[in-house]
Amino acid sequence: MRHIHIDNVEPGQFLGRTIFSGKGAILLSENVQLTVYMITTLKRIGVTMIYIKDPQFEDVEIADVVPEETKRAVMQRMGETFETIRSGKELNTRSINGSIDNLLEEIMKNKEVLVQLSDIRTEDNEMYVHAMNVCMMSVMVGIHMGLPMNQLRELAIGALLHDIGKIDALVDDESDDLRKHHTWRGFELLKNKRELSLLIAHVALQHHERIDGEGLPRRIPGEQIHLYAKITAVADRYDNLLFNLSTGRRMQPHEACEHIMALAGSQLDRDIVIHFLRTVSVYPTGASVRLSTRETAVVVGQHRGLPGRPVVRVIQSDWSERDLDVKEIDLAQHTTVFIDNVIV
Structure with a gap:
């Protein structure tokens, strides 16, 4: 299969990777033959790059760190959790906890595979795919750094829920009141959950802090930022460089890696950046x-x-x-x- 821009897709070509909705439902299945209407609809919902089948590359397969079924299950649990918050009900993290165990099992089995962010983005699934990617990359970095399983689990949950504050009705990242920033709102949502470590709440709070002390929401220096948040910050920045539907800006993986390297030591932790760059594919399969x-x-x-x-x-x-x-x-x-x- 090949990875191509949506503008270069032609009717009659076959989809190479399944496209999911925000809650894990299938929008278009792998192997479906694309029509003019489908291509137009994909453009309308924000898709920019897709995988297509190509007889010349039918033997080329993308090695996934996490299989599609596991991703779907996690996204479904996330959708349920976020809907609970939006409806004003009490946050229940038990379903997320169960999904994390399956996710970690798959990542541990495929820890030698380079991470390729191959899921197709839409305006509907962007938040969920972003959270999944940040979680997956953070765990891979944690494995590379030799973290034990109990810490990998905390890191995974924290990274998966790092942006949970964005769904709080009180969020206003442009406000001068930093307690309305999504990092602070995420901390408030998670800090009193007995089934979660307080360190998980600090991932939501600190993932936009910077090593030089110029980050948000509290402008704390690097030595006060928890390791989980430092790892999540690198993965979050990288994914946002590759896919940001709200701004329309999109870097190629090799460009994003160079950008991440440029931020090492100032905004991002240098040692974590080194570990991170050893886990991601600079030139993804199919490109x-x-x-x-x-x-x-x-x-x-x-x-x-x-x-x-x-x-x-x-x-x-x-x-x-x-x-x-x-x-x-x-x-x-x-x-x-x-x-x-x-x-x-």
Whole structure:
């Protein structure tokens, strides 16, 4: 399959990855043949990039850290939890707790897989997919740092619920009253839950604090920010750089990684950034790239230790031709060949 911009999708092509609603329901299933109406609707609901099936790359599969069924279950539980808050009822985190155990089990099984954020975003599912991604990346960093399972579990719940304050009716991030900031509202929602560690509430409170003490809501210096919040801050920033439907700005993974590196030591914890960059795919599988050889290629494989040097399949002819001369280059072995840019 290939990862392409929605403007380049043509009627008759087949969807490569299932698209979910905000609460985990299926909007469009993998393998559905796309129509003009479907493509137009996807654009309308905010989709910018999708995966499509391609006979030339039918053997290319994306290795997921968390399978789709587990993601759906967690998103469904999150939807139920958030609806409870919106309706003014008491927050019950038991369903979230149960889903986290399954999520952690899957991540531990696939901890050597580089993270690729392959879920398709819509205006409806953005909050849920963002929370899932931040949770998944945070846990991967925690594993890389050697955190024990009890701490990984706290980190996972905190990262999953880091933006829970955004659904509070009193939230106003533009207000001068910092107690209306979504971080503070999230803390207020979580701090008195006996089934949750207070550290989980501090993830919601501190994930927008900065190492240099210029963050929100309390402008505390780096040594006062909890480790879980520092980890979540890196994952949150990265995901927002890649996908931000509200602003319309979107970076490619390699650009976002460079941006994250530039923030290390000032806004973000330097050691955590180093661990983070070892867990994410700089050039995701399915992405089209231009090589320093002036050839066009598609990323078809990854290296755990060298995320910036993937395996690419070079296309020698026009995409529309059927008799294509195809070759693969392992950039970890061919050190004089580089990726010049990603083709969107």
